[in-house]
Amino acid sequence: MDGFINFMEKRFIPVASKVGAQRHLVAIRDAFMVTMPLMILGALAVMINNLPIPGFQELMNGIFGGEAWKGFGAAVWSGTFGILSVFIAFLVAYNLAKDYGKDAVATGAVSLASFFTLGAATSGMGSTGLFVALIVGILTAEIYSRLSGSEKLVIKMPDGVPPAVARAFASLLPAMITVSIFGLFAAIVTGLGVKDMFASFYALVQEPFMGLANSYPSALLLAFIAPFLWFFGLHGANMIDPFMQTINAPAIAANVKAIEAGKAAPFIVNKPFFDSFVNMGGTGVTIGLIIAIYIVGRKNKPYMIVNNLSAAPGLFNINEPLLFGLPIVLNPLLFIPFILTPMITVSIAYFATKTGIVPAATVMPPWVTPPIIGGILATKSLAGGVLAAVNIAVSVLIYMPFVIMANIQEQKREHA
Structure with missing residues (x-):
């Protein structure tokens, strides 16, 4: 590494x-x-x-x-x-x-x-x-x-x-x-x-171009790029934002027109889709990391101090305190879950929307809207909130083993 x-x-x-x-x-x-x-x-x-x-x-x-x-x-x-x-x-x-x-x-x-x-x-x-x-x-x-x-x-x-x-x-x-x-x-x-x-x-x-960007591989790539860049200290969200915005407004407008005409929404991938189901707590679905630390990392004092300071911003999808406080940036231990979690959650959200279990996102709530609430608003459906909750649970399960490993490392350091 x-x-x-x-x-x-x-x-x-x-x-x-x-x-x-x-x-x-x-x-x-x-x-x-x-x-x-x-x-x-x-x-x-x-x-x-x-x-x-x-x-x-x-x-x-x-x-x-x-x-x-x-x-x-x-x-x-x-x-x-x-x-x-x-x-x-x-x-x-x-x-x-x-x-x-x-x-x-x-x-x-x-x-x-x-x-x-x-x-x-x-x-x-x-x-x-x-x-x-x-x-x-x-x-x-x-x-x-x-x-x-x-x-x-x-x-x-x-x-x-x-x-x-x-x-x-x-x-x-x-x-x-x-x-x-x-x-x-x-x-x-x-x-x-x-x-x-x-x-x-x-x-x-x-x-x-919008259709190409609407595919599952492109959604997977977008979910990968932002946390990958953040891991090295680069603001991944800002760097891919110009691309996201070029497909965002047209996709939302097309979805609204299709639904008003009684048709299925044609575009799954847009900004509210990512904000509501992937970037919960911030890039890397770090709301799951916050919860995982509260569940299995309470004995890790450095983690708990940072976590307590990061919990409130995390509810509004701001995770810089975690990124630079734990840190996640250039932390080999958290590299895998930080990259893997958004790729898994975007997969769940994409296919849940593709199969019609959850309506497509047609409303763009502020990106600071708390998780679950954002999913409900974006899709105008309780199913959107359920999907967001499922992705949060998945993210917690992915982060938990790595928080446990961080606990072991901290205990070794304290007894060294």
Whole structure:
């Protein structure tokens, strides 16, 4: 194990660190972090409209004299998920330009203009246009940042002109050129007979990609990557978040539409699926480790001290105290259960959802929602809570032998 850790520290960690700090991935991650409260609100609004409590729909219809009360949820959805791609087009360009040291607000505005130049107003403002929004945000930031850095394209105003006016004229030509490039591309695509660029891109690229990411092998890989990176001290969740977010919102939106149409939800793998059934207590299903320590590790004083400090954050899926306190990071003893537990729990959750025992996740509760409650909210079903409880029990059983081994090591150390 020591040889493996040394090898990983020398060969893998430097590469992973560079990937995690890659400016484009960081820009995407930070953009979705800004929109997270809005997506949670939109998902909760839909949950209220479709709350699966017997008699709830009839009660609300009776109070309001029809289904007019659902207008609130529909309006909130339209202002959150309904324009998600618009937020992303602006925020990705904004974050990337900020990293380059350029005018972030101006770059974001140009990105929005470029996005709508492609025809986003027709069908691309919601999750359907998310991939295009990411591409537009990145390309706009790259093009506009370079053009605005050219002195030949800067229109200089005489002294005494207000700074805001001078900045506007300085960015005039770069903005015009950038938007024109996207306009030219839109004209070419239309000339080729494509009536709706966003719908076509969704059908050709985004939907197949989501289907590929929705498979069991990909779910297993995602469950493996985050704890594996965390073991070496890298924030695994942050590093895979850009990928997760690209499939998250479209998958939830597609699930909601399918259920409203009376069909089965097509996408199992999304963020609430992982938050509710895999990342309970934090990466590595460490809620199971906390419980296991209380059951069989009470004589291990160092473990109990850290565990007592970690229990409350763990209830809200925050496990940094455990990761660095026990520690789990670079701890060979806990490497196996920390990697194995999420892979087993994701398998249980995937096939429970695949077979229809548990409904697919269609609501995105805040990631700090306590375990079991999150499963109920995400699936709008008590079955989701039962599945979360089963996975917690499984995680406790996996961690217990390793906590016992840690007890033996601690006793040997005390008597040495």
